[in-house]
Amino acid sequence: MSAGGPALFDDDLACDVRDVYRRMLEDRVPDDEATARCTTEWAGLPPEEEPVFWLALAATQSSCGRLAVEVRSRALEVIDSGVDVDRWRGSGPAAVAARAAALASLREQLTGPQPGRKAIRRPWRDVTDLEAGAALAWTAGNGLVAVLRVVQLLEDPFARTVSPVLERLAWVGREVPPPDVVAGLPAASGWHGWEPDDPAALGRRPAACIPFRLRKRDPGWAEVGMVRCGHVPPRPGDDGRWDLWIAHIMWDGLVEHLEQRLTTFPAEHP
Incomplete structure (x- = not known):
């Protein structure tokens, strides 16, 4: 049983x-x-x-x-x-x-007597309004800018959520790059402190994460200060299993990590 x-x-x-x-x-x-x-x-x-x-x-x-x-x-x-x-x-x-x-x-x-027919309310679910290829920029307290792209959208058919898979791009500067520059930026080498514990996973998507919201009132990408800054065309491997070996993190936690990354390790940026 x-x-x-x-x-x-x-x-x-x-x-x-x-x-x-x-x-x-x-x-x-x-x-x-x-x-x-x-x-x-x-x-x-x-x-x-x-x-x-x-x-x-x-x-x-x-x-x-x-x-x-x-x-x-x-x-x-x-x-x-x-x-x-x-x-x-x-x-x-x-x-x-x-x-x-x-x-x-x-x-x-x-x-016994049956209850009246009850209305079943559809609960809120986190479904992103971003699309694959969208590029986002975020500015840290020291003025350094992080640029990220949406690699793909990750759907959970059971929870019925749709989350973006983000990859940080290799940008160094205090200005948001123009869209034509964003489109050609390579992936960053990694995010300090985000390497998986499993040695076999090292090097797999070290600059990627999956941000999400647990509740409707939790901040999303716009509420945490990110702005759209262009579009990145599809790249080889974008349709792979990006959900493996990468961090799931709330949007406000993501910008906290970026703030620490860009202010504590500016020499290693990106």
Whole structure:
């Protein structure tokens, strides 16, 4: 079993079913279609896991005020047959009793009055407004300018976020370079203190990072003082796995690092 305990959502499969279903509701997928997608997604489960699917889907739909008749029937069939409790026999009497209690509670929930249909709010997610090739400039307290380019956009299909992968460019100066100069700048050699701990990773993308925001109120690239300064055409290797062996850092943390880098090690700039 993939379960860490007898509670309904102590099971990895149950959590996956719940999360996927709720994400579809967040994306405004119609109720019937969301149910159909789930049943299609998890069709062909092994016999020992199929009951978990129906229990999780029924519990989730009920909590959202969207309990489908067929899903309710399948879940009650699982509960009344005792097949799900039987899976816990090998875990001892305490686990069996706890699972039976969890299913009894779920049965009461499914057969009792259902809550009204709840609006599922789509949560905020960090999706950058930058595009691949965009160049950004930032000025440190001592006047030195750092120039970075967006190598690619990194999408996380599960979290549904889109983050830019930045590479620092080899620019030395106290002025923002013109766009034609920016377009031809090579990559910087690295960022002091950002080398990976794993010796096998040394030299892989040492001047790259992935900045992000955790919350909507967190500052983005413009709020931390970066400005657009041109565009860099695609380069060989831009479509590679840039998410490996590089730092993930919030935007305000990135400029703090740049400030330290450009003021503490100005002789090594860039």
